[in-house]
Amino acid sequence: MSAPDTGDRTPGAAAGSQSSLATALTPVLTVAVSLLGLCLLWGFAANAWPSRAFPGPGQVWQVLLAEAASGDLFYHLGATLGRVAAAYVIAMVVGSVIGVLLGSYRNADRFFNPWVILFLNIPALVVIVLAYIWFGLNEAAAIGAVAVNKIPNVVVTMREGARALDPNYAEMAAVYRFGPLDRIRHVLLPQLQPYLAAASRSGIALIWKIVLVVELLGRSNGVGFQIYLYFQLFDVAAILAYTLAFVAVMLVIELLVVQPVERHATRWRRRPA
Amino acid sequence: MQPVGAAVPLRVDIAEKIFRSAQGVSITALRDLSFEVRQGEFACLLGPSGCGKTTTLRILLGLDKDFSGSFQLPEGGSNRIAAVFQEPILLPWRTVEQNVRLALPKSLRTKNLDGLFDTLGLAGMRSLYPAELSLGLARRAALARAFATEPAVLFLDEPFASLDERTAERLRHLLLTVWSARPTTALMVTHNLREALMLSDRIIVLAQRPAHVLGMFDVRLPRHYRNTQVMSDLLRSFHQKFPGVA
Numbered sequence A: 001m002s003a004p005d006t007g008d009r010t011p012g013a014a015a016g017s018q019s020s021l022a023t024a025l026t027p028v029l030t031v032a033v034s035l036l037g038l039c040l041l042w043g044f045a046a047n048a049w050p051s052r053a054f055p056g057p058g059q060v061w062q063v064l065l066a067e068a069a070s071g072d073l074f075y076h077l078g079a080t081l082g083r084v085a086a087a088y089v090i091a092m093v094v095g096s097v098i099g100v101l102l103g104s105y106r107n108a109d110r111f112f113n114p115w116v117i118l119f120l121n122i123p124a125l126v127v128i129v130l131a132y133i134w135f136g137l138n139e140a141a142a143i144g145a146v147a148v149n150k151i152p153n154v155v156v157t158m159r160e161g162a163r164a165l166d167p168n169y170a171e172m173a174a175v176y177r178f179g180p181l182d183r184i185r186h187v188l189l190p191q192l193q194p195y196l197a198a199a200s201r202s203g204i205a206l207i208w209k210i211v212l213v214v215e216l217l218g219r220s221n222g223v224g225f226q227i228y229l230y231f232q233l234f235d236v237a238a239i240l241a242y243t244l245a246f247v248a249v250m251l252v253i254e255l256l257v258v259q260p261v262e263r264h265a266t267r268w269r270r271r272p273a
Numbered sequence B: 001m002q003p004v005g006a007a008v009p010l011r012v013d014i015a016e017k018i019f020r021s022a023q024g025v026s027i028t029a030l031r032d033l034s035f036e037v038r039q040g041e042f043a044c045l046l047g048p049s050g051c052g053k054t055t056t057l058r059i060l061l062g063l064d065k066d067f068s069g070s071f072q073l074p075e076g077g078s079n080r081i082a083a084v085f086q087e088p089i090l091l092p093w094r095t096v097e098q099n100v101r102l103a104l105p106k107s108l109r110t111k112n113l114d115g116l117f118d119t120l121g122l123a124g125m126r127s128l129y130p131a132e133l134s135l136g137l138a139r140r141a142a143l144a145r146a147f148a149t150e151p152a153v154l155f156l157d158e159p160f161a162s163l164d165e166r167t168a169e170r171l172r173h174l175l176l177t178v179w180s181a182r183p184t185t186a187l188m189v190t191h192n193l194r195e196a197l198m199l200s201d202r203i204i205v206l207a208q209r210p211a212h213v214l215g216m217f218d219v220r221l222p223r224h225y226r227n228t229q230v231m232s233d234l235l236r237s238f239h240q241k242f243p244g245v246a
Ligand SMILES: Nc1ncnc2c1ncn2[C@@H]1O[C@H](COP(=O)(O)OP(=O)(O)OP(=O)(O)O)[C@@H](O)[C@H]1O
Pocket: B019, B020, B027, B029, B047, B048, B049, B050, B051, B052, B053, B054, B055, B056, B191, B209
């Protein structure tokens, strides 16, 4: 069976790897063509209704280059990114700890569940305004307000994760006297990983939108501050330039950090059974 | 390694273990369960399905503290306990070797495990993840983890259940090989009489729920004498002593 096949195998395999390269590239091409289509549509529309309030992609690109050349773009992107990162870390750590505790202790969960629902439903704007009034217009209040907005979401997701923990692993760890750090690192976190990933994903998207509001209301730098500035100047091209630049940064983070980390964390799952 | 120092046996005196369900139904799983396992002895708890064997082991492992009575674990040596559960319970996100090493105390983490992996036929599988193992191999990994810790006492809960008979037989021989090289006090739970007769020094026969000791059956023969002929003699004398059991 194998002998007559060997002659055919090499070209067959080459064709196979070519087509697998094509299948790997297809989604990338689709995304590129799709985005290009959106740009063209935008360009046509801007041409059809020429207005200062509706700049075309070319104008936005010019503004982007100018802001990048002056260094302003990177300064404000950096300020916003720093706040997003700080609020994200605080929200994930605090939310995970609270969520796992609530998921593990039924009575505590019964008592605190109304609090969680209350905080889930407080509008982001209210938390931000109160934080600035109580703690002043400073960086800690800004980041804290963003984190407080995100924490209840993380709590709910991680509470689900804690409820799904398999007691068998905890018992095995107890019998073999795992230390507390080993338990967290090798027993707890790998089981919570899918829930952490879910909380992270929805977290980053939500957090950066709230950070813009925080910057608009009480900071003197960052993408949100710039957008507010250009809103007063009615400069739509600059507003779009900053928005698109930050979306691009978040996409790059998703592709270069989030997805590789996730692939690494779930490598044991993709092995054949 | 044989535990050194005073030869304290495993001593069990459980007065009662009751499960109470939320609906108010209570099941008495154990009542007046008392027995001893001498140091270095391999003993089997033999009892019908559902009689309370796993419940007993969970109490001895410290996983269930809601019972009346007391027990004493053997002392000396590493003072550690090890268990092979009814399921292998390997961490799916760690390799076979990582699973074994994680169970070791910090001082033994880097010790040489080549001999143990070789004996259990796991030499080529150390870097595999549990999902890549058959149930038989996963059970061997669970045995490796238990013996690697050099325990003062080893508990096994039907470690060969739900395997085909040939694989189970291979694993029983492997268990004996590893245990003779690293003798330790061992208590194995099973409802398989042949398995108990083949592996143990002594069988502790349990009654139907609530579990208590019906009697003891000593198997004084060295294990390599227990061939087919001897086994059927053992079976016969067991049935004479315990008619109606197993
Ligand atoms: N968590 C529990 N809650 C209520 N009843 C339980 C619980 N665990 C065990 N039981 C009951 O206690 C009795 C003994 O159970 P156990 O698991 O110890 O039996 P076993 O001898 O190990 O059986 P098997 O051979 O099937 O493993 C059973 O009747 C079972 O229904």
